[in-house]
Amino acid sequence: MGLRTEDLPAFPWDALVPFAAQARAHPGGIVDLSVGTPIDPTPLVIREALTGASDSPGYPTTHGTLELREAVVDWFARRRGVRGLDPAAVMPTLGSKELVAWLPSLLGLGAGDVVVHPACAYPTYDVGARLAGAAPVADDDVVGLVAPGSGAPADAVANAVRLVWLNSPGNPDGRVLSIDELRAVVDAARAAARRTGRRVVVASDECYAELAWDEPWMSSGVPSILDPRVTGGDLTGLLAVYSLSKQSNVAGYRSAFVAGDPALVAELLEVRKHAGMIVPGPVQAATAAGLRDDDHVAVQRERYRVRRRVLRSALEQAGYVVDGSHAGLYLWVRPEGGGQDCWATVADLASLGILVAPGSFYGTAAAGHVRVALTASDERVGEAAARLTGA
Numbered sequence: 001m002g003l004r005t006e007d008l009p010a011f012p013w014d015a016l017v018p019f020a021a022q023a024r025a026h027p028g029g030i031v032d033l034s035v036g037t038p039i040d041p042t043p044l045v046i047r048e049a050l051t052g053a054s055d056s057p058g059y060p061t062t063h064g065t066l067e068l069r070e071a072v073v074d075w076f077a078r079r080r081g082v083r084g085l086d087p088a089a090v091m092p093t094l095g096s097k098e099l100v101a102w103l104p105s106l107l108g109l110g111a112g113d114v115v116v117h118p119a120c121a122y123p124t125y126d127v128g129a130r131l132a133g134a135a136p137v138a139d140d141d142v143v144g145l146v147a148p149g150s151g152a153p154a155d156a157v158a159n160a161v162r163l164v165w166l167n168s169p170g171n172p173d174g175r176v177l178s179i180d181e182l183r184a185v186v187d188a189a190r191a192a193a194r195r196t197g198r199r200v201v202v203a204s205d206e207c208y209a210e211l212a213w214d215e216p217w218m219s220s221g222v223p224s225i226l227d228p229r230v231t232g233g234d235l236t237g238l239l240a241v242y243s244l245s246k247q248s249n250v251a252g253y254r255s256a257f258v259a260g261d262p263a264l265v266a267e268l269l270e271v272r273k274h275a276g277m278i279v280p281g282p283v284q285a286a287t288a289a290g291l292r293d294d295d296h297v298a299v300q301r302e303r304y305r306v307r308r309r310v311l312r313s314a315l316e317q318a319g320y321v322v323d324g325s326h327a328g329l330y331l332w333v334r335p336e337g338g339g340q341d342c343w344a345t346v347a348d349l350a351s352l353g354i355l356v357a358p359g360s361f362y363g364t365a366a367a368g369h370v371r372v373a374l375t376a377s378d379e380r381v382g383e384a385a386a387r388l389t390g391a
Contacts, residue, residue, distance in 0.1 A: 007130040012123060012361040019350040026353025031384040033311075033373045034355045036171070036329045038249040040303060043296035046248060049289035053282040060281035062273045064092040064257070071288040072257055079294070080209065082226045089235070089262040091269055092279040092287065095254035096207050096243040100124045100165075103203060103239075104132035106271050109162050116142055117165040119365040120173050122205070125165045134162070138363050142166075142185045146192040146200070163201045164189055169208040169222055169327035172362050172371035176212070176326050179223050182230040189237065200237060201264065207243035207256070208328040210297055211304060217327055226260055235261045246329055247297045248290045254279070255287045304329065307374045307381045314385035315372070323369065331372040332359075338368055345370045352387040 016034060023030040063069070069087040076082040093099045101124050104115055113134040117125035121138065129136035137157065139145050142164055148155045166185060168177035177185075182204075189200040204225035212218045223230065226240050239260040245251035258265065272278075279287075290296070312322050312331055319336045333356070335345060342358040349356050349370070357373070359366035376384070385391070 004130055004133040007133075009123070009127070009130075016346075016355070016357070019346050020355050022347075022350040023353045023355040028353055028383060028387070031354045031376060031380045031387075033376055033384065034357045034371075036246070036373045036375050038245065038251050039375055039377060040249050040300060042249045042253075043290070043293070043299075045293045045296060046250060046253075046286045046290045050253070050282045050286040053285035056281040058281075060278050060284060062091075062278045063088075063269055064090065064279065065281075065284050065288070068092060068257075068284045068288040071291040072259060075291040076224070076226065076259065079221070080224045080227070081221060082224055082228070085226065085259060086262050089265045090257060090259040091265050091272070092284055093241075093256045093258055094277065094279055095245065095251075096205065096241050096256040097124055098254075098277075099241055099256070099258055100205060101128045101131060102277075103268075104128045104134050104163055106268050107163060107201060109134040112160060113162040114157055114160040115163045115165065116145060116161055118167055118170060118175075118363075120170065120175075120359075120362050121165075121167060122171045123361060123363075125167075129163075135160070137161075138365070143188040146188050148195065158192065159196050161189075161192060161200055162198065163203065166202065166204040166225065168204065168206060169211065170324075171208065171328060172330050172357070172359070172366065173323070173332040173369075174208075174213075174325035174328040174330060176217050176222055179227065179229045182223055182225055182227070186225070186230055186238065193237065201239065202237060203239040203241060205241045207241065208246060209242070210247040211301060211329060212327040213305065213308065214326040222327055237261055237264070239264060244287060244290050247300060249300065250286070250290065253283050253286060255283055255290070257287070303378075304374045307376070307378065310381050310385050311372060311374065314388040318388040329374050331374070332369050333372050334369045340368065342367050342370050352384075354384050354387065 069090040072090045073085045110133040115129035115134050116137050119138045119140045126136040146158050148158050189202045193200040209222040243256040320333050322331050324332050346358050357371040359369035
């Protein structure tokens with residue numbers, strides 16, 4: 001059938017253009033907190049690895065070098081509590097967004113199949129389903145959705161689910177799923193697969209996992225879908241997606257990977273080899289170096305912690321409420337008392353020269369909030385705080 005491009009929504013960020021113009025007109029200039037693009041320097045250890053691998057005349061491997069895959073395995077064991085991962089079950093990707101967008105198509109999904117994603121979610125989960133011709137369903141109650149017994153229409157949806165996207169920590173709301181919540185989704189998906197005789201894949205987008213702000217996540221870490229307490233030691237049907245863009249300031253490198261079920265990764269690898277979806281060799285070397293160095297991640301986390309504290313305090317003083325936001329790169333904000341549409345809040349903040357993202361970009365369930373990114377310099381964050389508080 002080919003890509004179903006006719007089903008794609010309008011690109012949401014175009015609607016923000018007039019508010020950006022309004023914010024730029026502020027006498028003190030714009031403070032752009034709308035997009036989560038890193039602005040701090042790429043760590044030297046990563047740049048040196050990229051430079052050291054720059055003499056790269058041959059084709060890189062689609063599967064990734066063994067050095068890179070072993071670095072991923074070591075990182076999962078050291079930072080995520082996932083030990084014994086098979087290096088063969090790891091594959092680099094061209095950033096995580098391309099995998100999110102292409103995964104339904106790479107899995108062969110199409111008409112009659114359902115892709116479930118969070119109700120408040122990064123829009124590419126929806127887009128990926130549409131590109132494949134599958135039906136996106138926004139629902140946080142995955143367990144209830146895939147269980148039959150609610151009547152014919154509900155059962156039809158339950159029996160058609162082929163892919164479940166989880167996002168923990170969540171973009172934009174910073175929600176973190178517990179071990180019990182993750183395990184319940186995995187158990188429900190596997191029960192649905194046994195019932196229908198068709199595969200149900202659970203893919204977890206975990207790219208903000210190193211940015212936890214609240215307990216217990218700061219102490220115990222953000223759980224992964226590959227955690228043995230979730231999987232029971234069986235990775236069948238499970239994929240974890242991770243990106244270095246946020247933790248390491250390498251969004252321009254397109255440095256990410258997917259890991260999990262060896263059979264699933266092998267299936268994705270076969271298609272990607274044919275399609276030439278290959279991460280450049282120098283980027284693979286830089287990714288391996290970044291994953292082996294925890295110090296630069298701690299430095300970047302501290303930068304974001306300070307900016308988060310300054311912004312949160314100023315927003316609360318200005319009469320806003322921060323909901324959730326337990327981890328990740330954003331504050332999930334609404335006016336005190338609620339009830340105001342997100343675009344009105346965008347306009348209010350743009351009048352102060354502060355640009356934020358409307359919650360409606362992330363689904364109808366998010367229409368009362370705005371997303372405030374931590375990705376501005378200390379100086380611009382301080383400027384935003386001063387405008388919010390009248391200091």
